[in-house]
Amino acid sequence: MSINLRNLIPVLEAEWIGLHTAIFVDHVSIDSRSLQNGSQTLFFALSGVNNDAHLYISELIDKGVQSFVVQYVPDNCKGRANFLIVKDTLKALQEFAAYYRNLFDFPVIGLTGSNGKTIVKEWLNFLLSPDFNVIRSPKSYNSQVGVPLSVIAINEKHNLGIFEAGISTVNEMINLEKIIKPTIGVLTNIGSAHDEGFLNLEQKINEKLRLFKDSALVVYQKNEIVDLCLAAFVKENQLKGQVLFSWSFTDKSATVFILKKESKNDKTQIEYQYKNEIFNLEIPFQDSASIENAISCLLVLLYFKYDFATIQNRMQMLYPVEMRLEVKNGINNCSIIDDSYSSDFQSLKIALDFLESQKKNASKTVILSDIFQSGFSNEELYSKVAQLIADNKINRVIGIGNTISSFSDKFSNAVVFASTADFIANFESLNFANETILIKGARSFQFEEIVTLLEEKTHETILEINLNSISHNLNFFKSKLGSNVKMMVMVKAFGYGNGGLEIAKLLEHHKVDYLGVAFADEGISLKSGGIKLPIMVLNPESTSFPSIIQYQLEPEIYSIKGLNAFLKIAREKNLKDFPVHIKLDTGMHRLGFEENTIDELIATLKGNSTIRIQSILSHLATSDDKDHFEFVRSQIRLFEKLSSKLMTELGVNPIRHILNTSGISNFPDAQFNMVRLGIGLYGVSNDAAEQKFLENVGTLKSIISQVRTIPSGDSVGYGRRFMATKETKIATIPIGYADGISRLWGNGVGYVIVKNQKAAIVGSVCMDMLMIDVSEIDCKEGDSVIIFGENPTVTEIANALKTIPYEILTSISQRVKRVFFR
Structure with a gap:
């Protein structure tokens, strides 16, 4: 450009x-x-x-x-x-992208639907790239902002585009159609995603079809409602002369009719009819979503007139698509960002931005394979890559592949290897320690072997943290705030069990105003990890005051005794205007200055220059319970009265804040200068209507360690609390109460998810293991198990155990590895 x-x-x-x-x-x-x-x-x-x-x-x-x-x-x-x-x-960004798109004239595939867009895009790229120089949306860049940024990456060497378009409500697709201007349209699976933005399914399909207004071809799964919508569009002259290229399992009038599909050895054999001929196809998947996505790709290949042998050869090599960047703990205090299945110029730019936002160590290393399909000559490409590396202040580049090796002189800090095997052979000499490492490689380089070498070894139970969901939830609550209202986000208790430092880095990247922790050691850990945001300590012990001052943390002061103790140390250290936060008790009766102590507080603070009141705060007791909302209002009135008195008497104008997560939603008139977001960030709301707008953040996963079949009359676990009444297949999962799974969740009360099916927990939950009944599930050792996430949710578990989601989240032991991804 x-x-x-x-x-x-x-x-x-x-x-x-x-x-x-x-x-x-x-x-x-x-x-x-x-x-x-x-x-x-x-x-x-x-x-x-x-x-x-x-x-x-x-x-x-x-x-x-x-x-x-x-x-x-x-x-x-x-x-x-x-x-x-x-x-x-x-x-203007969208108009610029539309202008830029019109500078190029080559086939463009536009993808929309509820599910499968990114997978179909990546598979089409794989299937077509031997014959085209493809430009495609990086990751899942399919939004009102993501689509323009994707299209702007086109250059003169590209001769095929593949772009996703995602919408959440009406009147959005018209903008994306002008930018993508697809010549070929693919409608993927229509599901329930973003249903809340549309009146009904028909309206959602109609809106998505607007992407294909000027397409020469539309690929879709034939069904009654889509056909009706297409017919209406043709009648209204919104679709003009498009070839409708359909497929179906049931309707023989479809362009491609699927006669039979049969699963065998983790593969699926598909028999299909096209132009009165019958063909066979094998794909390396068995799940229905992958089969549907593969058939969409098949129709595009048929449209491009690929011969059967080429179609069969390429489609049997399809692969699972990794759609996320993962952050993992590495050996020798390293942090690993795993993007080991992707290597193109646009996604490199995204990964480098992610590296900067999530780096735990100042020293940054990039392990990079040869880059394919950039649209540039190799000379131009690696000059651009070298500039990116320099701009992002990368300390060390490890290049793997013959092409990047031949351009190593463009990098000031590169070590190169011809192959992944060469890298592994020299691994020990590279001395990885105390650095953040981005691993980014094309699939053919098998960089997962490098990830395995560098990743810290822990057991197979992990808590996956979706950083995109945290960003979504943060923005949801931000949208409820007044224009000048600040936000403090609580990252106490190890980020509500999700991981403190990694989440704090993301929040710092999003420029929140404050972080809140419970104890000084939590704040010290964040500051030691490089967090620069101001951090309030809610429950500072007087013995921690010297450390709080040393690490520039900001204590909450809630008693005259604590105030005098802090003032004494502050005077000894000759501090001036050190920020503190004054806590008022307005009815919670946990911590804080009560109304009858305000005069003494004012007298103690008057004329004092060693500290500065940074904020005045209080805590709501029942902001989530409608039966007690009048009590909350009385708290807010008392807070207004007491904080105003402090401000007037002392001549100060600090930040004021009283609202927690539920308060943000239920008491918008009491936002004052700042609010405190807690459990809502992590995707949990006490309001069922609000919950549907939040995204799940944490998914606790494990695997099946062993499967056995026991006869009727045999028991399982300690105390023989489960007795089989018939022959029963039992699977053992390596997670137990030492990892945070309540024993109350055992003995048939709780369940886990295996192969998208519920499996009841049988017998007592052990310290390090639990057992499940998988009699009706076709599973094997090594299969993945979901303990909680989308299903069951932490709220569901909490309700069953008569507790709250906070306890479920914060109980997950730190021996469970956290994996962060975007």
């Missing part, structure tokens, strides 16, 4: 305020935190309910960015850079 900025003025209908008449841009950005922003970056300052990128323009100018698309020019930026002023920067 090389575009003259002035040429964009009419495209974006923008007002121009600039320093230079001819500026060329070769990179588009919407993220002020990216280290890839530079002098030839065009930065779109997106503004929404959760954030306003205009606030970071001055900082970007200082870093060398010269060109911006904005809705207004901040006062401190006038005369310092080039500005294209528009009414709506998101609309």
